[in-house]
Every structure is written in structure tokens, then in C-alpha cells.
Amino acid sequence: MPGGEATAYGYFGPVGTFTHQALLTLDPPAPADPVPYATVGQALQAVRDGEVAAALVPIENSVEGGVTATLDNLAYGDPLVITGEVLLPVQFGLYARPGTSLADVRLVTTHPHAEAQCRRWLADHLPEAEVVVGGSTAAAAAEVAHEGSRFDAAICAAVAGDLYGLEALASGIADNPDAVTRFVLVSRPVPVGQPTGADKTTLVLFMRENHPGALLEILEQFASRGVDLCRIESRPTRRTLGDYCFSIDAEGHVGDARLAEAMMGLYRTCAEVVFLGSYPRADHLAPDVRPGTANDDYAAASSWLERLRG
């Protein structure tokens, strides 16, 4: 890093990916000259290496579920934290080099998640076509744009189709027109931001023993403090089949007393708790704070106890 600390952001690219689109909606805006990386892993490694100040990567899609490359890299790699999130509706079209007609399409390329989200349309409209999955939807568009490409068409965003000079053979081809993808902005560990009143906290929890009631115990640590979860996903720990860890988004901020108490409870009972950050929710939804679980309630209880202890 000659010349000082990196300030640019990396993202899961190339130019034209949904992640790239999401990057353009960041508030406050991303610094100039964002850096595309071909895989999530490379983008996150660039953050660790200090090549970029932060990186935006997809973490979850409303149709396909968790992005395992992101989940596992954050869970198992060197420490990183999430400092923000973006939600983006995802819309797919079928794009080809000018002059190609739908009837010509034999070989399609796209990202696995895009393939999964357009399966019904493909079965209905291109039952004979083969689909080869690649690194990203924008990379697929770029590949198709090559003059000598063996691929006839790409499934990608309109932005990517336009960018690489392709023409739309069909648009709005996702089986579920309301699909949304969630992206997270990731940086090296930094002091956690102030609570905004509508925050989310991401944790990865590893059990001491993988006994059957372990997940129930984890959920009770949250429930008994009135903390709701917005996402829970089991991931294999890569040891033996049936050995899982849990990736969780909890409502609230580590600065909230109820979540802090739940997290300390998890810390005491889990083999390991990976804290991946407290950050403002993209949907600005404030949590449902149950009676007796506000910060003031915790403070009053603490004062009472101190008086009892004399």
C-alpha cells in the first residue's frame, strides 16, 4: 500500500454485477474507483490485505438462500466485520450479441444463483438449451460479448447486458419477480458504530458439543432476553456430517443491553462466538422491544441489585 491507507471499496465484480449495482446505492456513497474482484473470496481477501478499505459482497438471496462462499469466508477466515447492508431487487434478462435470435440459443452461461432463479423460464422457452454456470452474471455477459465465444447468450442484469454491448432477447425472466438480494459491506475489525435504534447484529455460533438440544439452547438465549432473530442458517463445520454451526442475524445492537446479555450467555455456553458486527438495518425497521427489555429496564435492574448487595 505505497502512499497510505487504501480508501477505495472492493466488490464482487466485474462491472455490471448486481453487487456493483448495489454498491452504487450505498449511503453514504462509496469512495471513487471501486475495485472489482472475480470472486467473493478474492474481494474479502483484498480487505484483509489492506488493498481496499472495505468490500461489498452478496450474503443472501430471497430465492436461493445464503451465499455460502460469503458465509463460510466470514465464519472461518481471519476476522472481518460487517458495517452496513444493502437490499437490491434482482431482475434477470437473457442477453445475446446483436443479431442472435431466441431460436439460435443453444448454450447459455450465467451465475449458479441466476440459473436457479430462471429455471422455469428456461424449461418453458429454451427446453433444448444447455446452461453452463460461471463466476458472475456480469462475467457471463462479458464472455458472451467475445466475438468467438461458444456461448450464445447470458442471463444477467440489464445493466450488464448494456455495458457489454448485448441485446435483450427476453427480460423479466426470473421465476419469482420479487426476488431480493442482500449485500453486506465488510471491513477489517473497527470500533462498532453507535446504535441507530434499527440495527442488526451478525454472529456465528459453534457448539461445545453437537448434542440435539444445542440449537434449542441457542435460541433460548435470545428468546429469554426478548431478542428476535431475522436470519438463521446452519452451516457444516467441515468436520463430520451432522456437525453444524449457525450463522445468525439478531435484531439490535451490541450496545443494547438485552442483546449484550444474550451474547454473553452465548459466549459462556458456546465453544466459540464469532462477532461479525452490529450495523444499521437497510429496511430501517425498529425492533419490537418487549416490556422489561429496554436499556432503561436493564439499568434499573442493575441498580436494584447493587442496592441489595449493599
Next chain:
Amino acid sequence: MPGGEATAYGYFGPVGTFTHQALLTLDPPAPADPVPYATVGQALQAVRDGEVAAALVPIENSVEGGVTATLDNLAYGDPLVITGEVLLPVQFGLYARPGTSLADVRLVTTHPHAEAQCRRWLADHLPEAEVVVGGSTAAAAAEVAHEGSRFDAAICAAVAGDLYGLEALASGIADNPDAVTRFVLVSRPVPVGQPTGADKTTLVLFMRENHPGALLEILEQFASRGVDLCRIESRPTRRTLGDYCFSIDAEGHVGDARLAEAMMGLYRTCAEVVFLGSYPRADHLAPDVRPGTANDDYAAASSWLERLRG
């Protein structure tokens, strides 16, 4: 209190009650000249009024259950705290004025708990006799000792029979020979003692609403922190039928982090938590401290959280 602070102890008397016997086993020993009171209520009021420094009263019997006069007085009266407990095996005999034979016994007097504990013996040996219940077993012995008493015999402890000059017509007459009564030493609010590693904490819990799951929620506040209970008793709140509070003995000391967290949880969710003291257990049984619930575990979790909050 002319002449300074009272130092003597009161007890549920008169001389010769089981409470009196229990008082003699206190460790450290009770100050000289203990003061008998005819009812539990009078003994506790004397503590509140500063007539005595503390009072010993029965709270629970292994056959008859809770002593409601004690439970309710502690729960509803002006604040008092328990600073110690005593366990005493209780053995009953039938005592009469010299010259009385078992065949002469028509009218027996004793305390209601004693009557309840000797019912089978009475049915077998004195099926025709009537039993009138009075204030205490020792008072019953004293009553029988009066020359002109209409009572022929008293059910009481050997100590009381001897003390009042009676003779034993039968001994070991309790239906359950292993009955034990538990007594508590009560004083005006004082700074809580140091944890001994084998302590008990007494609480009375009032619900915000008397909804059906309320007791379940209370128990979960303890269970989720690994705190075991040694006694739980519902008591009517004296408002409407079906409206209860719960008198509870929990293992551990208010100085133990896991119990402190449970108590703060109760404070936040209950309408009222009455703290009746943390004190050494008479049986010296140390609690089962589950993994992750020791004071060190709490301290480590707290440090971890402070680091996260940066």
C-alpha cells in the same frame, strides 16, 4: 429501646417449642436471654419494632409444608431479611399430668401442625378423644400443666413435657418418624453476608399479569442461568381466587453472577420482587455449578463484550 440497640433474639415460644430447641442449636450461639413470643407474627413484629435483634421462626415442615403465617408475614409485612436457617428433626410425644393414664385421655391439645402429623396414631390409639388445636406445642403443654385444665394431655416435644412437669403417656407418635422442620433467623434489613459457597436465597415474586405462562417464565429465568430451586410455593395474593405469588428458595447467593442475572431478569419482568436474603445453607450442600455459569465465566463474558464494544 432505652439503653441502646436490642441484642437478644426473639423466637416463636413459649419455652419448650421446637423453635426454642432450634434456637439452642444456632451457630454462632444466640445471645443470652432469648424472648419468647406467642405467635410468629408477634415475634416478627418485635424485630421490626427493634425489641429484639432477630427472631427465629418456623418456615417449612417436611410433612405439613409451608408455615403460612411466616411466609405471608415476610412477603407482605415491612421489609425483613433472613440471615440464617436451622433444620431440626421433630419428634412428638403425648404428655399428661402425673397420674393420668392413656385410658383417661378424652381431650387433647396441641399445635395444628402437630395434630396433623400424629393423626394416624390418634386414630389408632385414642379414637374417641377430641383434639383442640392451640398456639404452639409448648403452650399446649403449659395449658395441660394447669391444675384445673380441662385438657387431659398435650402433644409436644419431650423438652416441653419435661419443662412443664408432665409425664409421657407415649413417645415417637408422629406418623412420619423422619419429619424435619426448617426455621429461619430473621432480622431487619442488613448488608448481605459474604457468599460461603453453599448458600440459599429467598425471594417472593409477584407477576405483572396472572397469565397462565407466568410461572413458566419465572422458572425459565432461573433455568436459563443454571440456577436450581430448592423450594417453590404458591401463595394467594389475597386479591382474587387464582391470583398467586410465589415464594422461592434458590440455590446460591446474590453475590453469585448467575443468580444475580436471574434476579435482574425477574426484576425486569415481574411486578415486584421481594428479596428476603442470601444466607448459608444449614445442610452445607454446594450447588451444582453448570459449565459456563461460574463467576469466572461471567467475568470472562463481560470482558469479551467490553472488547467488542470497543
Next chain:
Amino acid sequence: MPGGEATAYGYFGPVGTFTHQALLTLDPPAPADPVPYATVGQALQAVRDGEVAAALVPIENSVEGGVTATLDNLAYGDPLVITGEVLLPVQFGLYARPGTSLADVRLVTTHPHAEAQCRRWLADHLPEAEVVVGGSTAAAAAEVAHEGSRFDAAICAAVAGDLYGLEALASGIADNPDAVTRFVLVSRPVPVGQPTGADKTTLVLFMRENHPGALLEILEQFASRGVDLCRIESRPTRRTLGDYCFSIDAEGHVGDARLAEAMMGLYRTCAEVVFLGSYPRADHLAPDVRPGTANDDYAAASSWLERLRG
């Protein structure tokens, strides 16, 4: 029982007790010529012996709590079942032989529950008087009515005062004017009645082991099936201190699928479940049937499972 099966009802007497008053409100009415018994135990034994067809006894008071003589007799004695309940507001007065004035009263007699409920009034109005507790409020009135009685006054119901020719020195003397006592009609085991839609079921539950989480497990058997409890009371099992059983009233009828499943769950996990009957609630309150817990829901689930098992 010469001449056939007993049809009369017994009750906790004598004439003039609150139980007697409650008996007069039974619907359908009690058969003619009810039989008073001096103690709860004698009334219940008369049922077992076939002397009476059923007996009415007090089980719970909104101020004093459970009537332990009744609870323990039903839990530990030969099988009996509850077939109905009555609620009765209880009002106390101070009654004396004609010619006695309040200033003359030195020695008062009554039932222990009545004494407990009028303590404040006694402290305020008769601070010097002694109170001797006896078998029932009506027996106390009868005792005072004796010309040569050493007692100056009885605390009892107006009905009892009138019946025994006494005059009221004071009325409405209970510390809590809204106290209610609940009575149960008990018979030898009979086929359980039809559900009315507003029923109650009484059970006594003994743990396999007295481990700390045992009560939590019991409560979860009910909660997980959406069954609410209206009463729960711990009672010592008469073995060692800290060894309890639980006397419980659950909402609903053994004919309700959700309660039946909860009861079978308890049967499988408890050392013993004593079924004391399903009977109409005196307050006619229908239970809150949560979604998925009605009999139809259970029937639909059962049909579904049968189809799966094919």
C-alpha cells in the same frame, strides 16, 4: 348401609359452617338430610366407607391458600374424585352470648383460617384478647353458646351466629372483604361426566426424581399443548424436606384432546399421576383455545398421520 346405597351428602360441619352454606347453593341441589362431619378427613372417609354418596369440603381460600387437610387427603388417601365445585364469598362477624359487650371479650375461638383472615381487625379492636383456634367456625359458635363456656366470643358466619343463638358484636370483620372460598364435591370414583365447554381437571403429580427442572418439565407438558393452569400448589411428599408433589387444576376436561395429550405426557414422565376428576367450573369460564389445539385440530392431525402411515 342397610337398606341400600347411601344417597345423602356429607359435609365439613357442623351446621352453620361456610361449607354448610356452600352445600345449600349446590346445583342440582344436594339430597335431603346432609350429614355434618367434624373434620375434612372424617367427611372424606365417610365417602370412602359408603356412609354418604358424596361430601363437600373446602379446598382453597383466596386469602389463606390451599386447605392442606383436603389436598393431602385427596392426594394420599384411597381414590376419590371431584365431581363439582362451589365458590362462596366468606364474611365473618364476632358473635357472643346475649348480654356480652365488646369490652367483655377476653377469649375468642374460631377456625384457624378465620383467625388468619381477621388478624388486623382483632389487633385493632381486641388487642388484649386471646384467640384459641378450633375445628370450625360453626363449632366455635356452638362452643360459645354453651352456658359455662370459657370463651367470650366466636368468629363465624352470621348463619352460625344466628343458629346458635348468639348476638353480633361486630360484622364484616375480615381484613379482606372480598375473600372467597372454593369447595369441592367429592365422591368415590365414578365415570367422568361429559365436557361442558367450561371444565376444570384436578391432578396430583409426583416426580420420578426431584431434580430442579422437574417442575419446569411438568409446566411444559401443559404449555406445549396450549393448556392453561388455574391453580398450582406444591405439597411436601412427606419424605424429606425439599421433596414436593404438585396439586394442579388445569383448564379443560379429560375428554379434550389437548388435555388428554398433556396428561398422557405427564403419565409417561412422572412417577405417578393422580387423577382427581374433570368437572364443570363454578365460574362457567370457557378456556382460551389456541389455534391448532381444538379437538377438531387433533382429529385432523390424527387422520393425516394415519394416511402417512398408509
Next chain:
Amino acid sequence: MPGGEATAYGYFGPVGTFTHQALLTLDPPAPADPVPYATVGQALQAVRDGEVAAALVPIENSVEGGVTATLDNLAYGDPLVITGEVLLPVQFGLYARPGTSLADVRLVTTHPHAEAQCRRWLADHLPEAEVVVGGSTAAAAAEVAHEGSRFDAAICAAVAGDLYGLEALASGIADNPDAVTRFVLVSRPVPVGQPTGADKTTLVLFMRENHPGALLEILEQFASRGVDLCRIESRPTRRTLGDYCFSIDAEGHVGDARLAEAMMGLYRTCAEVVFLGSYPRADHLAPDVRPGTANDDYAAASSWLERLRG
């Protein structure tokens, strides 16, 4: 289907996939002439269409987690059931056309799960190479075997490398040498087989409302009946972000009373329960049957209740 019901099995092919290897280990053996399909979706559709009697597809990998194509197809497609499972250790090698050396490898192809499992090896040994993911490891080997293929090497099983005439450039290249994949044998709905004493049941559960405690309630339905889970995975319901269903493997057989009761509880409280079959466990592990949860315990409880109901 000329000539009658299909008897052959389909599988996720082509020849040489891990699924194909797993198929060869089936006990009892698969019928002759298994039919390869290029995708999981095609294999399962062939079962629905009656082209094959059953199909073997991967469902879970100890490193990469659930196979979402399989999970979602079973959850959302027309009804199918699992009748058996196979576990297979997965070992990867790098295979190329004869004459290729490691230094020549620029472009590698394989299945996405294989790419994910060999990432570290690739980074260490082929940092410059690109990886294009395709439909299966065997298809990748077949692709590389084409004389004019633009791919230099495939990551696949030794079986596939041999089958397609490739040579190993490296073997044992998985980052985790102990990775295991689990496959399920799927057929159209058939009567469920007899319990073997070591069975597994697969369910998909949709919530009525996606409230935060919904997962806790599901887990309690199992836990309260002593049923352990061996796998739980959240999957988006494809409606909105944060709306999940849960794919679950529970220990036991629908013929086991405890699991049957849990399933009926889920049926009553969930919006939908998809039953995907009860079948013998590949590891032959018998469940831990807790006291009171065996079939005999359920039968005894049911008899008791019938007696109470008279």
C-alpha cells in the same frame, strides 16, 4: 413406458459422478441399467414422470452443506418420498488428457461443490489457473476428454478420470480429506416401510406466521417428545427476504409414537408439513430413547387415559 412400470433407477450423472459411485453401493443393489440425468431436477422429474422407478441424488455434503437443488425440488415440487440413503466419502483428483503436465494447466472445470472443496489446493498449486464450474464432476471429466476441449483439466473422482481416459496430475486434493456426501433414494409416494429401529424421517416445515419464535416452537415440538434432530436447514420460502421454511431430518420413524405425536403437533401448528419419508439410516445408529418415550410407554399412557375416560 411401453411394456409396463419402470424398474430402473435414475441418478445424477453422467457415469462417473459420485452419485453414480453411491448408486453402486446400494443395498439391496439397484436394478440393472441405471439412467443418468444431467441435473438433479431432471432426475427427480423422471421419477415423477414414471420414466424411472426411483432416483439417487445428493442432498448434503459435510463441507459444503445442503444441496439446494435437491432440497428445494423435494420441498416445492410434486410429492416424492425418500426411501433410503447412502453415505460416501468424497475424494478429488486433478485429471487431464494424457500428455498434460501440471504446469500446462490454465483452465480447469468441475462442479461448484468440488471447486469449493479444493479451493486451498488450487490457490497453492495453480494460483494462476481459472476454474469454470459445470454440471457435475463426471461431466467435467467428459468435457476435458474431448480432443478439442478448451479445458486443460477436471477436478473429479478417480472413477471418472479413469472412465474418460484421463490421467491424474494430483490426487487427494480436497482441503478436507474426510468430506462425506449423503445421497437419498427418491421415489413416487409409496407406503412407508417398516421401522428398523435405526431410522430417519425427513420433513419440510412452513410456518403459519414467520414470527421470531416460530423456529423455537418447532424445535420444542420435537424436544418435548424426546425426538432428536440430525439435520436442520433453513431455506427461503421464495416470498420475501427473511421468510424461511425448515428442512429437517428427525431421528426415528413415523411408526414411532413419539415422532408421530411430534409430527401431529407440527401439523396442528404449522401452515404446512411436507412428509418426505421415513427410511433406514445409513449409519445404523439407533436413537437415544429417553425414559417414557418408547412405544410401550405411549401405549401404557393411552390405556390409562382410556380407563380414566371410562
